[in-house]
Amino acid sequence: MTLTHRGRARGCLLGLAAGDALGRPAENLSPEQIAARWGRLTEIDGGGTDDTEYTIFAASLLIRHGHALTSQDVAQAYQQEIIPLIDGPMKGAGFSELGAIQALRQGLRPPLTGQWHRHGWSDGLAMRAAPYGIFAAGDPGEAARLVEVDGSVSNAGEGILGGRAVAGAVAAAMAGASPDEAVTAGLGVIPEDSWTARSVNRAREALGPGSGDVAGRLHEAVVVRHYPWTDLAPEAVALAFAAYLMGGGEVEESVVIAANLGRDADTTAAIAGALAGAGRGEAAVPERWARQIGPVEGRCLPVTAGRHVLDVADQLVEGT
Amino acid sequence: MTSGDRILGAFAGLAMGDAAGWPSSRHRAGVHAPWSRRLHRELDAFAEEHRVTTLPVPFALNQPVAPLVMGPSDDAEWLAWTVLTIDEDRAAAFAGLTGRDDVRARISVRTALDNLARGLGPPASGHDNPHFFDDAAVVRAVAFGAAGLDPTADAQVTNAGDGVLGAVAMARAIGVLVDGGPMGDAVRAALEALPGDTVIGRATRVALAVAREAGDPFAAVPALDEALFDHVYSYGVAAAETLPVALALAEVSGGSIRTAVPAAACLAAAADSAPALTGALTGAFTGHDALPRGWSTTLTGCCLPELAGIDLLDIVRGRIG
Numbered sequence: 001m002t003l004t005h006r007g008r009a010r011g012c013l014l015g016l017a018a019g020d021a022l023g024r025p026a027e028n029l030s031p032e033q034i035a036a037r038w039g040r041l042t043e044i045d046g047g048g049t050d051d052t053e054y055t056i057f058a059a060s061l062l063i064r065h066g067h068a069l070t071s072q073d074v075a076q077a078y079q080q081e082i083i084p085l086i087d088g089p090m091k092g093a094g095f096s097e098l099g100a101i102q103a104l105r106q107g108l109r110p111p112l113t114g115q116w117h118r119h120g121w122s123d124g125l126a127m128r129a130a131p132y133g134i135f136a137a138g139d140p141g142e143a144a145r146l147v148e149v150d151g152s153v154s155n156a157g158e159g160i161l162g163g164r165a166v167a168g169a170v171a172a173a174m175a176g177a178s179p180d181e182a183v184t185a186g187l188g189v190i191p192e193d194s195w196t197a198r199s200v201n202r203a204r205e206a207l208g209p210g211s212g213d214v215a216g217r218l219h220e221a222v223v224v225r226h227y228p229w230t231d232l233a234p235e236a237v238a239l240a241f242a243a244y245l246m247g248g249g250e251v252e253e254s255v256v257i258a259a260n261l262g263r264d265a266d267t268t269a270a271i272a273g274a275l276a277g278a279g280r281g282e283a284a285v286p287e288r289w290a291r292q293i294g295p296v297e298g299r300c301l302p303v304t305a306g307r308h309v310l311d312v313a314d315q316l317v318e319g320t
Numbered sequence: 321m322t323s324g325d326r327i328l329g330a331f332a333g334l335a336m337g338d339a340a341g342w343p344s345s346r347h348r349a350g351v352h353a354p355w356s357r358r359l360h361r362e363l364d365a366f367a368e369e370h371r372v373t374t375l376p377v378p379f380a381l382n383q384p385v386a387p388l389v390m391g392p393s394d395d396a397e398w399l400a401w402t403v404l405t406i407d408e409d410r411a412a413a414f415a416g417l418t419g420r421d422d423v424r425a426r427i428s429v430r431t432a433l434d435n436l437a438r439g440l441g442p443p444a445s446g447h448d449n450p451h452f453f454d455d456a457a458v459v460r461a462v463a464f465g466a467a468g469l470d471p472t473a474d475a476q477v478t479n480a481g482d483g484v485l486g487a488v489a490m491a492r493a494i495g496v497l498v499d500g501g502p503m504g505d506a507v508r509a510a511l512e513a514l515p516g517d518t519v520i521g522r523a524t525r526v527a528l529a530v531a532r533e534a535g536d537p538f539a540a541v542p543a544l545d546e547a548l549f550d551h552v553y554s555y556g557v558a559a560a561e562t563l564p565v566a567l568a569l570a571e572v573s574g575g576s577i578r579t580a581v582p583a584a585a586c587l588a589a590a591a592d593s594a595p596a597l598t599g600a601l602t603g604a605f606t607g608h609d610a611l612p613r614g615w616s617t618t619l620t621g622c623c624l625p626e627l628a629g630i631d632l633l634d635i636v637r638g639r640i641g
Contacts, residue, residue, distance in 0.1 A: 098553075099552075099553075102550045102552055118453055118555050119553070193444075195444075195448035199448070226431060227450050234448065
């Protein structure tokens with residue numbers, strides 16, 4: 001069966017939302033803690049988090065501005081659609097997004113808004129990179145350029161590279177690339193001499209023959225042991241790509257593997273789900289998961305409330 | 321005043337500033353039995369649960385009393401280690417610490433040691449590092465500046481970006497001061513190493529401007545707090561926060577440790593190392609003889625146990641200058 005562009009786009013964002021929802025309760029847990037609690041975490045219990053809502057927000061920027069998107073457009077959207085709706089403490093915001101909002105409130109402009117705080121490496125851009133890959137399907141370079149336009153507002157350094165790698169890999173998967181080809185395409189749009197590239201390459205090596213369990217080897221290869229936070233883009237992107245490769249690009253397997261690896265599990269499972277969904281299409285997302293994905297509630301970004309990832313996918317396809 | 325006196329002043333000033341910040345007693349508690357720190361955590365939880373503001377800590381019954389008195393901690397120890405190893409290849413010096421389970425260090429250094437153990441040398445060991453921006457290398461740069469050496473190779477083992485720029489700026493400022501230059505020249509030398517389009521460069525210029533506007537160190541405290549810290553998440557030791565505070569307070573104080581270090585210690589978010597860096601700059605400016613007496617420069621071994629009981633200045637004498 002030939003997959004349509006629309007089917008891949010819908011699969012990509014549905015896979016992302018399913019991964020976000022499946023991984024949510026496993027966030028910041030170790031594989032051992034997950035195994036002790038669920039055996040294997042395979043069933044969605046409740047909705048997703050910031051990953052899905054920020055993805056919808058990023059898609060709305062692309063739908064409005066397309067290839068002409070500028071960092072100033074993105075900063076303006078933060079100022080008009082995010083900041084005025086913050087009522088008290090911001091819920092579910094990633095480090096980089098919150099840092100950018102603080103910087104924007106101080107009157108700074110991009111790219112300084114992504115540099116002024118210390119969370120430039122956050123995976124906040126990687127988690128919302130999929131729409132750029134959908135929009136620039138088959139053109140990883142353009143997908144990476146566009147996601148960097150967005151990321152310059154909130155991220156710097158490796159956080160931008162993590163976003164570029166995911167957008168590039170999704171763009172390749174949208175055009176029918178195999179998991180191995182898609183990961184290679186993601187690596188192709190970031191410098192070889194980068195933490196993210198080294199981390200992804202170490203993860204790939206860890207999937208080869210070796211002693212001990214694969215989860216343990218992956219953690220040994222990419223996890224920063226002496227750091228209390230798990231949302232480091234080089235680590236999250238490497239774990240997500242590894243899960244996608246281990247799952248052979250199959251949606252359920254890739255997402256479940258990512259979620260059960262722990263760490264920033266909602267984000268890594270969302271990325272793995274976006275890649276696998278782009279490669280296999282909407283019909284490959286398990287029906288029991290798809291039924292759980294409704295319109296988002298706007299818990300993190302009120303401006304996204306009521307929107308459904310499948311409608312957003314359709315609009316992205318119409319815009320290309 | 322001799323160059324030797326200014327060199328000793330840089331190290332003594334750093335130790336005094338290190339001691340003046342509130343985190344010092346937390347670091348020094350590291351030499352006590354683990355149960356005493358567990359009790360600290362439990363008493364914190366008790367205070368939270370019972371809504372009492374009187375915290376019955378520290379609690380160190382039957383523990384050695386030396387670490388309980390005021391004194392230097394992590395920054396002075398890592399600076400002492402730097403002096404002791406300054407003639408060694410920097411990656412090799414750090415590699416000598418990998419595999420040890422008795423070392424305490426900043427996140428940048430802990431991660432760099434893991435990277436080195438994994439076979440990843442500089443500059444990747446400092447770059448592939450969540451806290452590449454911290455001031456671990458800025459502290460160590462006091463030794464390089466006092467010895468007239470470039471700190472870059474050392475800084476790149478544990479840091480990148482602002483963390484390395486800060487080290488170069490600190491070494492240049494200390495270099496100017498131990499050669500007898502005025503504080504204004506030291507600040508200018510630091511600024512030349514901090515490009516305006518970097519965060520640390522911009523933050524330093526902002527800090528200098530608000531401190532000059534305030535007119536004296538204590539008056540500058542709220543303005544620095546407002547200008548440099550986001551108050552949402554504190555990394556505590558980011559070079560782009562601590563070095564700007566130190567340079568601004570050293571300048572606006574006219575090089576006086578007596579007013580600059582207490583002001584730095586008032587900035588709770590930066591109190592782990594901004595007072596130490598401020599002390600190094602002002603101590604190098606006035607020299608050791610002009611510094612107040614009574615401040616201990618004896619190390620406890622809270623980060624590097626082999627340094628317990630050793631005076632930082634004894635390590636410096638004969639090795640630097």
